[in-house]
Amino acid sequence: MRATQIVLSSRPKGIPTSDTFRFEEIELPNLKEGEVLVQPSFISVDPYMRGRMNDIESYIPSFQLNAPIEGGIMGKVMESKSDTLKAGELVLGTLPWATKSIGKASNLKKIIPSSISPSYYLGILGMPGLTAYFGLLDIGKPKAGETVVVSGAAGAVGMVVGQIAKIKGCRVVGLAGSDEKVQILKEQFGYDEVINYKTAGRNLFELIKAACPNNIDVYFDNVGAEITDSVIFNINAKARIIVCGQIALYNSSQISRGLRLLPFILTKSALIQGFIVHDYKGRFPEGMQQLTTWLQEGKLHFKETVIKGFERLPEAFLGLFSGQNVGKMLVQVD
Amino acid sequence: MRATQIVLSSRPKGIPTSDTFRFEEIELPNLKEGEVLVQPSFISVDPYMRGRMNDIESYIPSFQLNAPIEGGIMGKVMESKSDTLKAGELVLGTLPWATKSIGKASNLKKIIPSSISPSYYLGILGMPGLTAYFGLLDIGKPKAGETVVVSGAAGAVGMVVGQIAKIKGCRVVGLAGSDEKVQILKEQFGYDEVINYKTAGRNLFELIKAACPNNIDVYFDNVGAEITDSVIFNINAKARIIVCGQIALYNSSQISRGLRLLPFILTKSALIQGFIVHDYKGRFPEGMQQLTTWLQEGKLHFKETVIKGFERLPEAFLGLFSGQNVGKMLVQVD
Numbered sequence: 310m311r312a313t314q315i316v317l318s319s320r321p322k323g324i325p326t327s328d329t330f331r332f333e334e335i336e337l338p339n340l341k342e343g344e345v346l347v348q349p350s351f352i353s354v355d356p357y358m359r360g361r362m363n364d365i366e367s368y369i370p371s372f373q374l375n376a377p378i379e380g381g382i383m384g385k386v387m388e389s390k391s392d393t394l395k396a397g398e399l400v401l402g403t404l405p406w407a408t409k410s411i412g413k414a415s416n417l418k419k420i421i422p423s424s425i426s427p428s429y430y431l432g433i434l435g436m437p438g439l440t441a442y443f444g445l446l447d448i449g450k451p452k453a454g455e456t457v458v459v460s461g462a463a464g465a466v467g468m469v470v471g472q473i474a475k476i477k478g479c480r481v482v483g484l485a486g487s488d489e490k491v492q493i494l495k496e497q498f499g500y501d502e503v504i505n506y507k508t509a510g511r512n513l514f515e516l517i518k519a520a521c522p523n524n525i526d527v528y529f530d531n532v533g534a535e536i537t538d539s540v541i542f543n544i545n546a547k548a549r550i551i552v553c554g555q556i557a558l559y560n561s562s563q564i565s566r567g568l569r570l571l572p573f574i575l576t577k578s579a580l581i582q583g584f585i586v587h588d589y590k591g592r593f594p595e596g597m598q599q600l601t602t603w604l605q606e607g608k609l610h611f612k613e614t615v616i617k618g619f620e621r622l623p624e625a626f627l628g629l630f631s632g633q634n635v636g637k638m639l640v641q642v643d
Numbered sequence: 644m645r646a647t648q649i650v651l652s653s654r655p656k657g658i659p660t661s662d663t664f665r666f667e668e669i670e671l672p673n674l675k676e677g678e679v680l681v682q683p684s685f686i687s688v689d690p691y692m693r694g695r696m697n698d699i700e701s702y703i704p705s706f707q708l709n710a711p712i713e714g715g716i717m718g719k720v721m722e723s724k725s726d727t728l729k730a731g732e733l734v735l736g737t738l739p740w741a742t743k744s745i746g747k748a749s750n751l752k753k754i755i756p757s758s759i760s761p762s763y764y765l766g767i768l769g770m771p772g773l774t775a776y777f778g779l780l781d782i783g784k785p786k787a788g789e790t791v792v793v794s795g796a797a798g799a800v801g802m803v804v805g806q807i808a809k810i811k812g813c814r815v816v817g818l819a820g821s822d823e824k825v826q827i828l829k830e831q832f833g834y835d836e837v838i839n840y841k842t843a844g845r846n847l848f849e850l851i852k853a854a855c856p857n858n859i860d861v862y863f864d865n866v867g868a869e870i871t872d873s874v875i876f877n878i879n880a881k882a883r884i885i886v887c888g889q890i891a892l893y894n895s896s897q898i899s900r901g902l903r904l905l906p907f908i909l910t911k912s913a914l915i916q917g918f919i920v921h922d923y924k925g926r927f928p929e930g931m932q933q934l935t936t937w938l939q940e941g942k943l944h945f946k947e948t949v950i951k952g953f954e955r956l957p958e959a960f961l962g963l964f965s966g967q968n969v970g971k972m973l974v975q976v977d
Binding site: 368 | 694702868886887888893899900902903904905906907908909910911912914916918919922
């Protein structure tokens with residue numbers, strides 16, 4: 310059985326380029342006991358994957374050079390040597406970027422058909438949704454009437470954070486990178502205010518101040534750098550800052566410099582917590598259940614940016630860093 | 644009754660100078676019901692007071708221009724119109740920098756004579772000791788075998804932090820500003836390693852790395868800036884960083900720039916908590932009791948740097964920022 314896979318051909322310095330990825334034709338071996346052959350329907354591209362392209366120690370191992378890139382995939386079982394998964398069933402798992410691949414059934418999660426779009430298990434009911442849920446509620450602990458600010462508000466995580474904050478009775482202010490995103494978040498996702506940080510320029514601090522007349526109690530940070538400075542210098546005492554992503558800095562080849570935040574954090578008795586959703590693995594069922602309920606009740610909505618064609622995976626991935634997506638960025642394969 | 648007081652004559656830009664302080668002769672009014680006349684024995688100078696000299700909103704109000712500076716004082720009741728305090732009794736409270744002053748008895752705490760030096764109620768059994776106790780144990784949550792790093796290790800807070808961390812079974816590494824302090828901390832206060840950051844220069848990161856072979860689990864920060872950068876880039880996953888002081892930056896007249904920490908905090912799932920001891924007011928009795936017990940058991944030791952003479956208060960205060968003190972800096976008045 311032949312397949313095409315995408316390997317990491319070199320470690321990018323700065324923004325990944327065409328040299329970062331290499332397409333390879335491979336011959337898949339025969340299935341062993343307990344394995345299944347999966348054909349991806351949707352492949353997830355996520356900002357955190359940029360970190361795995363570097364050769365540095367982190368919470369998740371680096372991608373190996375000349376080995377396939379791997380990530381979240383929702384696909385269909387084509388052949389099975391497992392008792393638990395049958396051909397034709399839909400599964401979710403971490404698999405290589407390949408047109409077909411072999412996985413252990415025990416590492417895959419079966420998707421039970423329902424009214425929910427299966428691709429949502431890579432988005433609002435997958436890592437991004439759970440990241441929003443646990444990061445906001447467990448670390449941010451928003452109280453009704455408080456002000457919650459979200460950077461990367463139109464991304465897969467940010468879009469969900471804002472909606473959950475609204476469910477909890479907060480004033481929600483987003484930061485996003487285009488007027489189109491601003492409009493979508495306000496009209497379709499219930500954000501009270503959204504600021505286009507790209508057109509704000511040097512006025513960003515003042516625009517945030519104006520949008521948050523009672524200052525900021527919770528900041529859910531997906532972006533980092535100057536945007537984050539402008540938010541943090543508007544916080545209230547005892548603010549909670551969830552550091553979930555730093556996409557503005559993922560392509561930096563050295564440690565960036567910026568304003569020193571700690572003296573202000575001290576003055577405000579504020580909390581900063583670096584947050585990785587895997588720390589909440591034991592509570593994923595709780596999160597999934599609540600998110601599903603809110604979805605079915607119509608209290609949560611979601612959006613996907615779907616790019617068609619396996620060969621466009623590198624392009625879709627790079628698009629994350631220039632903000633091409635509204636909501637979850639996915640590549641549709643079949 | 645005449646007295647001398649020290650007022651804030653101008654708000655300092657950068658390091659306070661002789662223009663910052665003005666000595667004034669005043670005539671005290673007669674005591675009213677419930678008031679006492681206090682003559683200070685020891686006046687505390689503390690780094691946080693620098694923040695009160697600025698005209699910016701913080702967790703504690705700014706000093707008023709042309710009004711007396713106030714701070715922690717341990718003194719003797721000279722006259723009393725209170726039922727609860729008698730002349731001759733020792734008291735503790737927040738009072739103006741003055742050779743005599745009038746306070747409400749209800750705002751003062753009586754010191755019961757014991758084997759403990761009364762000045763300790765401004766140090767190890769006062770704000771500095773409680774700051775060490777709650778900051779380290781409640782936020783840092785050190786576990787036996789973990790590595791705890793303390794900046795400003797020879798200061799009134801740092802000296803206590805290191806000893807409590809040793810009581811809890813940790814490896815304790817300090818950062819201090821002179822070879823004399825290094826020696827005192829290692830020989831008299833049980834620090835496992837102490838690094839002189841002033842002579843370390845560009846090797847600080849590597850020296851910390853070498854002193855912390857298992858990396859750092861808890862960082863108790865009294866100093867900030869480059870010292871803190873060098874510590875933070877040596878932390879373990881799930882490290883806890885207590886931001887208690889930023890003395891290196893208190894005299895900055897604008898927001899300093901430095902390395903951006905948040906991307907690394909994210910990678911390490913680390914916690915940063917700005918910490919103000921007043922948030923623990925309800926638990927002060929618990930902290931006092933435990934610290935007193937450890938002192939009496941000989942498990943805790945303390946040091947004071949005592950400068951004699953009311954007129955030397957400004958000099959003593961400024962000495963904090965050039966590291967003149969080992970342990971608690973006090974001015975002895977009578």
